[in-house]
Amino acid sequence: xxxxxxxxxxxxxxxxxxxxxxxxxxxxxxxxxxxxxxxxxxxxxxxxxxxxxxxxxxxxxxxxxxxxxxxxxxxxxxxxxxxxxxxxxxxxxxxxxxxxxxxxxxxxxxxxxxxxxxxxxxxxxxxxxxxxxxxxxxxxxxxxxxxxxxxxxxxxxxxxxxxxxxxxxxxxxxxxxxxxxxxxxxxxxxxxxxxxxxxxxxxxxxxxxxxxxxxxxxxxxxxxxxxxxxxxxxxxxxxxxxxxxxxxxxxxxxxxxxxxxxxxxxxxxxxxxxxxxxxxxxxxxxxxxxxxxxxxxxxxxxxxxxxxxxxxxxxxxxxxx
Amino acid sequence: xxxxxxxxxxxxxxxxxxxxxxxxxxxxxxxxxxxxxxxxxxxxxxxxxxxxxxxxxxxxxxxxxxxxxxxxxxxxxxxxxxxxxxxxxxxxxxxxxxxxxxxxxxxxxxxxxxxxxxxxxxxxxxxxxxxxxxxxxxxxxxxxxxxxxxxxxxxxxxxxxxxxxxxxxxxxxxxxxxxxxxxxxxxxxxxxxxxxxxxxxxxxxxxxxxxxxxxxxxxxxxxxxxxxxxxxxxxxxxxxxxxxxxxxxxxxxxxxxxxxxxxxxxxxxxxxxxxxxxxxxxxxxxxxxxxxxxxxxxxxxxxxxxxxxxxxxxxxxxxxx
Numbered sequence: 001x002x003x004x005x006x007x008x009x010x011x012x013x014x015x016x017x018x019x020x021x022x023x024x025x026x027x028x029x030x031x032x033x034x035x036x037x038x039x040x041x042x043x044x045x046x047x048x049x050x051x052x053x054x055x056x057x058x059x060x061x062x063x064x065x066x067x068x069x070x071x072x073x074x075x076x077x078x079x080x081x082x083x084x085x086x087x088x089x090x091x092x093x094x095x096x097x098x099x100x101x102x103x104x105x106x107x108x109x110x111x112x113x114x115x116x117x118x119x120x121x122x123x124x125x126x127x128x129x130x131x132x133x134x135x136x137x138x139x140x141x142x143x144x145x146x147x148x149x150x151x152x153x154x155x156x157x158x159x160x161x162x163x164x165x166x167x168x169x170x171x172x173x174x175x176x177x178x179x180x181x182x183x184x185x186x187x188x189x190x191x192x193x194x195x196x197x198x199x200x201x202x203x204x205x206x207x208x209x210x211x212x213x214x215x216x217x218x219x220x221x222x223x224x225x226x227x228x229x230x231x232x233x234x235x236x237x238x239x240x241x242x243x244x245x246x247x248x249x250x251x252x253x254x255x256x257x258x259x260x261x262x263x264x265x266x267x268x269x270x271x272x273x274x275x276x277x278x279x280x281x282x283x284x285x286x287x288x289x290x291x292x293x294x295x296x297x298x299x300x301x302x303x304x305x306x307x308x309x310x311x312x313x314x315x316x317x318x319x320x321x
Numbered sequence: 322x323x324x325x326x327x328x329x330x331x332x333x334x335x336x337x338x339x340x341x342x343x344x345x346x347x348x349x350x351x352x353x354x355x356x357x358x359x360x361x362x363x364x365x366x367x368x369x370x371x372x373x374x375x376x377x378x379x380x381x382x383x384x385x386x387x388x389x390x391x392x393x394x395x396x397x398x399x400x401x402x403x404x405x406x407x408x409x410x411x412x413x414x415x416x417x418x419x420x421x422x423x424x425x426x427x428x429x430x431x432x433x434x435x436x437x438x439x440x441x442x443x444x445x446x447x448x449x450x451x452x453x454x455x456x457x458x459x460x461x462x463x464x465x466x467x468x469x470x471x472x473x474x475x476x477x478x479x480x481x482x483x484x485x486x487x488x489x490x491x492x493x494x495x496x497x498x499x500x501x502x503x504x505x506x507x508x509x510x511x512x513x514x515x516x517x518x519x520x521x522x523x524x525x526x527x528x529x530x531x532x533x534x535x536x537x538x539x540x541x542x543x544x545x546x547x548x549x550x551x552x553x554x555x556x557x558x559x560x561x562x563x564x565x566x567x568x569x570x571x572x573x574x575x576x577x578x579x580x581x582x583x584x585x586x587x588x589x590x591x592x593x594x595x596x597x598x599x600x601x602x603x604x605x606x607x608x609x610x611x612x613x614x615x616x617x618x619x620x621x622x623x624x625x626x627x628x629x630x631x632x633x634x635x636x637x638x639x640x641x642x
Contacts, residue, residue, distance in 0.1 A: 103424065103425075103489065104424075104489040104490070104493065104496070107485060107486050107489045107490075108486075108489075108496065108501075110482070111482075111486055111501065111504070111505065114479055114482050114508075115504050117475070117479075118475070118476075118479050118508070118513065119533070119538070120504060121542075123504075141533075145468075146468040146529050147466075147467040147468040147471055150468060150471035150472055150475055151471055153475060154438070154439070154471055154474060154475050154478065155439075157475065157478040157479070157482070158435055158438075158439050158478070160482075161431070161432075161435050161478070161481075161482065164428060164485065165428050165429075165432055168424065168425040168428045168429075169425070169428075172425065175425070175429065180429075180432065183432070183436050183441060183444075184432065187435075187439070192439065208467050212440070212462075217440070221442075
């Protein structure tokens with residue numbers, strides 16, 4: 001474990017990933033083009049006000065996606081970055097604390113998204129989020145095979161459900177167990193969507209038999225769990241500083257289940273993160289060296305997805321508590 | 322329009338479908354085998370108590386599915402019947418009025434379903450609904466191509482979201498417009514799931530280009546709208562007799578928007594049903610005669626799906642108000 005100093009908080013234990021995902025991480029030569037593209041896309045679909053938060057978000061998304069798929073060509077990177085931006089902006093705008101006050105309002109907001117995901121006609125009087133989602137789905141359909149399209153749109157539904165689940169439980173976290181939280185977190189941290197996007201962005205198809213094998217599912221789950229822990233460690237201090245009460249986050253859940261303080265919960269979460277990282281590293285290694293070029297490509301994608309989450313928590317969006 | 326006498330209610334106008342879907346409708350020679358299978362499956366997964374309601378439900382599902390896909394082979398019919406039964410039992414048990422008292426409880430109940438739909442490991446201590454869903458997904462995966470599997474599981478997520486949407490709005494129907502209701506109803510009446518199941522049960526694939534064409538989408542939408550109207554007309558008297566307040570149904574929504582009484586709303590809904598039936602008939606006709614064998618097969622599936630909903634509302638489950 002390492003420690004990190006953050007403005008306004010004491011040094012807190014963070015996972016030591018120097019043996020599993022040490023960095024520095026490969027990044028796409030197109031990172032600056034992604035940043036330019038994302039800014040233009042947000043100009044076309046004004047999902048966020050013209051603020052510092054918007055610039056910070058564009059920056060983390062562009063440079064994050066550049067690390068998620070460092071070998072991808074620009075069009076795939078643009079699509080992935082726009083999708084990630086949409087999800088983050090939707091969650092920031094309608095999810096989390098906003099939704100806790102009125103889950104019914106979030107249900108209504110999500111309804112038009114579900115309608116578009118289910119191939120419904122675009123609703124009249126669509127707002128920028130609907131318009132932007134429509135743009136994303138058209139581009140996704142153009143780029144992806146039917147199965148890849150359906151896999152990603154299935155993940156997007158799960159993300160939206162995850163936001164609903166969170167909204168219902170922010171006010172009553174005593175209903176949430178660590179087990180439940182771990183099951184939903186891969187959706188709300190978007191990592192399952194990124195894993196599904198790998199085949200779209202990099203244009204490969206896992207054989208169905210392999211997809212459902214333990215050899216593939218185990219590293220996918222480990223990367224998904226790692227992403228959730230890292231994001232929670234990174235965002236807890238930020239959320240606390242914003243004064244969001246009872247934020248659904250691994251740290252307060254561990255504090256409650258293990259009757260410990262914040263540093264104790266950080267230590268436990270960091271340990272968990274190290275375990276997930278080790279499991280991911282092992283599973284990715286086996287997949288990469290199993291003799292199948294397709295599985296090796298998937299292993300490479302899982303590795304860079306994991307790296308992008310490791311990279312994320314060092315970004316200003318998280319360190320600016 | 323025709324009228325129908327129902328126990329406890331006056332004669333109410335019902336749509337006249339004698340020119341569009343006149344019946345009698347073709348039915349599968351395997352109808353009795355489906356009924357036997359469904360009873361055995363419910364014995365294995367006790368989703369409902371051993372009551373008259375259970376027998377009625379088995380009967381309508383078995384004979385309904387026999388009319389939905391009259392030319393299908395038994396295995397496909399069994400899978401479709403079990404899936405339809407699961408959806409109906411889940412909705413009867415956890416949705417509707419039960420959920421209105423605690424949408425958060427429904428969200429928690431749905432979470433494990435979403436987990437299974439997203440290829441998650443089966444939760445420990447699974448209940449019959451989780452166990453039965455798992456059985457359905459394993460059989461669906463065995464029978465369906467990847468794209469067909471993903472299309473159906475996307476629809477199942479939309480049904481579950483539709484139940485959540487209903488649960489949030491039963492207590493505040495003033496937030497629901499006819500437009501919103503029409504958009505969600507094809508999911509909650511399961512017709513979109515049946516349309517997706519057609520390719521699984523009858524083993525064909527629409528070309529992707531055709532799937533997204535107006536020629537296919539228009540009759541699909543008309544059949545979906547027709548199914549919703551018919552189900553609402555059939556179930557309104559039944560739900561009213563059960564004393565369910567503010568049931569989310571087309572009839573009270575029309576009464577509220579058009580300031581009319583129950584017979585007036587029935588007349589308006591029946592007229593709408595006749596319009597949807599006419600649109601479905603036109604679209605199905607064009608698709609059937611367009612020169613493509615695959616599109617003709619899809620037209621045939623849409624026709625029999627429509628017929629099954631017409632047949633449904635004459636069944637004892639609806640007439641026993």
